[in-house]
Amino acid sequence: MRVSVPHEWPESVERAEALQRELAPLVDPTTPDGLTVTTAAGLDVAYAEEGDLLVAAVVVLDVASLAVVDSATALAAPAFPYVPGLFAFRELPPLLGALERLSVTPDLLLADGQGLAHPRRFGLACHLGLVTGLPTAGVAKTPMTAHPPPGPNRGDHAPLTDDGGREVGRALRTRSGVKPVYVSVGHRIDLDRACAEVLRLCPRYRLPETTRAADQLCRAALREASHQDRPHQA
DNA sequence: GCGACAG
DNA sequence: ATCTTGTCGC
Numbered sequence: 687m688r689v690s691v692p693h694e695w696p697e698s699v700e701r702a703e704a705l706q707r708e709l710a711p712l713v714d715p716t717t718p719d720g721l722t723v724t725t726a727a728g729l730d731v732a733y734a735e736e737g738d739l740l741v742a743a744v745v746v747l748d749v750a751s752l753a754v755v756d757s758a759t760a761l762a763a764p765a766f767p768y769v770p771g772l773f774a775f776r777e778l779p780p781l782l783g784a785l786e787r788l789s790v791t792p793d794l795l796l797a798d799g800q801g802l803a804h805p806r807r808f809g810l811a812c813h814l815g816l817v818t819g820l821p822t823a824g825v826a827k828t829p830m831t832a833h834p835p836p837g838p839n840r841g842d843h844a845p846l847t848d849d850g851g852r853e854v855g856r857a858l859r860t861r862s863g864v865k866p867v868y869v870s871v872g873h874r875i876d877l878d879r880a881c882a883e884v885l886r887l888c889p890r891y892r893l894p895e896t897t898r899a900a901d902q903l904c905r906a907a908l909r910e911a912s913h914q915d916r917p918h919q920a
Numbered sequence: 921g922c923g924a925c926a927g
Numbered sequence: 928a929t930c931t932t933g934t935c936g937c
Contacts, residue, residue: 731927733928740928768928770925777927799926809926826926868926 687791689782689818695765695775702772706808713812715802715871717879721821724748725755726887727792728896729784729814731777732904734912740764741911742780743904745896746792749886752895758787759907770830773799774810778817785818794875794883795822796896803831803846803855803870815873822872823880824855825894829868833857836866841885846870856881860888867892 693709696702727746733739745757760783766775777799800809801824811824829846831854836844839862846855846868855870858881867888869881887894893901 731928733927735929737928768927770927773927804926824926828926830924830926 687785687788687818689785699769699772702766702769702775703806706772706806706813709813709816710806710808712816713802713808713871714874715876716874717821717876718874721793721875721879723793723821723883724750725790725792726794726796726883726894726896727788728796728798728894728898728900729781730798730897730900730904731780732901732908734908738763739908739911740777740780741904741908742777742784743900743907744781744784744788745899745903746788746790747887747896747899749883752889754899756788756790757899757903758784759903760784760787761907761911771805774813777810778813781814782817792820795820795872796884796887796894797822797824797872798826798897798900800824800826800830800868801855801870801872803829803868805830807848807854809870809872811870811872820873821875823875823884824868824870824872825884825897826868826870827893829857831855831868833868838863843881853877858884860885860894861892864892
């Protein structure tokens, strides 16, 4: 799929935060009429130990069968340091590279991290959503926002709230008795729908199959890349 | 004011 | 994110 270059690239933490504040109001937290999610893409990034290489992967699954429809990877040098709240600027370059190599356009993007459940209400999922224009949601493994614990069964959930008490996401139990995941809206999908789609993609494990597939692929691609840089003896 | 803070 | 073995449990 085609992905147009975002905006100017921030050269400081201050500029990056300012950019997030500028873009946050552009997020559309509602679902387009008639949205049908037939395919969903998982996105993830693996880091080399030396910290000098990032490898992104996107895997598109047919939601009904969980069959892989398409996938792509991309390498990139880190273009921004890891700063909590700004990590989209670290992962966006390789992720957009991988998206460009996709031959299909997914109906939904699931990012590994927060969407609106972010200090400036503009996490990675929101950024990805605005850049691609696609329905996007964030599924994080750890929360950035306060939350009461959800009930113990699959499907139970509790609101993630910001300073003002507004619901910016949900702690969603995808497997009974297992730590929940933290779902928040990225762009062009509402929270109820996002949670429903995440549950559909979690028939067996805590994390969505899309995320698991992308995680597996970027790790394999990283192994491949390191192998070429430092081939074994002879 | 200080600390904590997705991956 | 990454470094890491075995182990308890469904």
